[in-house]
Amino acid sequence: MTAALASLVSPRKLPRQRRAEATVAAILEAAAQLVAQRGLAAFNTNAVAERAGVSIGSLYQYFPGKDAIMAALIARQHARQVQSLLDALDTPPTAGLEGRVRALVRAAMHHHHDNALLASAIDHEEARLPVRDVLDQILEAAGPQLHVLMEELRAELPGLDPLAALRTLPPLLRAVVDAWANLVPPDLERAEKEGVRAVLGYLQAAR
Amino acid sequence: MTAALASLVSPRKLPRQRRAEATVAAILEAAAQLVAQRGLAAFNTNAVAERAGVSIGSLYQYFPGKDAIMAALIARQHARQVQSLLDALDTPPTAGLEGRVRALVRAAMHHHHDNALLASAIDHEEARLPVRDVLDQILEAAGPQLHVLMEELRAELPGLDPLAALRTLPPLLRAVVDAWANLVPPDLERAEKEGVRAVLGYLQAAR
DNA sequence: CATATAATCGAGTAATTACTCATATTACCA
């Protein structure tokens, strides 16, 4: 069962030459762009291959099926999201907690415009595909880096569980930014204000 | 353009007899179940008609296309979500703010199990379909009821904008519950704890 | 009861889509 699921999702063949790696990368990038720009419904293997500038046959050399492309895309985006969160928090300590949180929220808003559709698609597909182990690994890998960061903030944030925060904050922040930035017209000022309120409120919540 | 979009989404014909209303309701319920149980990919018009126990022809009597079904579903779920939020907050005042928030989080978790896939699908489709006006109407309609509620809490929550909270909190809460309840195995205790922390933190955030 | 209107039915169609496979091209190495 697990093996059957894994075979849906694990690569069919590993790229052994440079151009093969480029092909795989192009496929993932094309998939990301399609979903981000035109939604899940536009995500089909023929369109991905065409946008990647690669034949449909090459696509199936490296991915056993459509779901495997989505699974790889999910892993890629999660790793990027966690990293950008850590980067944003890694501002000069002089900025203080609120300054850091504001940087975090701004980073989320910056990403939002290009990636809102992609992020929501990933949310949906995660529930269906056997990718949770991979995502947990990504989360745990960020543990040490996060811990150093949290040391600096420990005084201001007693009783905060850093790993729990790392699981809670990215979806939380994305949801809030989404709620305000997806309006027509988008209310970006409000999005920032509400994002800061939500994140700071969570971090500083009295126990 | 707006008219073209509206025609994708507004009903083709209004039901004038009881059985026609039942047909429309069955179609929406079937669509909701399909998405909730098997994801967006399983949402196709033939499957919806079959599960609704209705012919494909009848489906197209009332909906001009697949997107119109999704749009109607989005409106239905939003109205329900806002109402359940208001209901959950409408606990005896003796419960205090934290008690009310806990009731709110529990309600969200209860809904989560059946509706996580549906909710994330709606998130994604909202961005593509012209439904924002309808959703804003739903939000505004809840204004008065919410205001009464907020009167009672005003002392505890100075400087909170109730309408902003109504836009921010549902997605925020859903995201946090999602993040913890979608694990295998789900960590429901943690989901509740994190949900309460996030909502209470947002509400009580120092300005 | 008769007639009109509303509702339902479902086989059929044109278009789309996931995926295969036989063939051709490119890179590597003895």
Added chain:
DNA sequence: TGGTAATATGAGTAATTACTCGATTATATG
């Protein structure tokens, strides 16, 4: 340089899907 393994190609296919339309059945009304 020749051989071979890796990579790329894309026309083709079986399956799925959104939607139409002509015919049938149910309901309301006078």
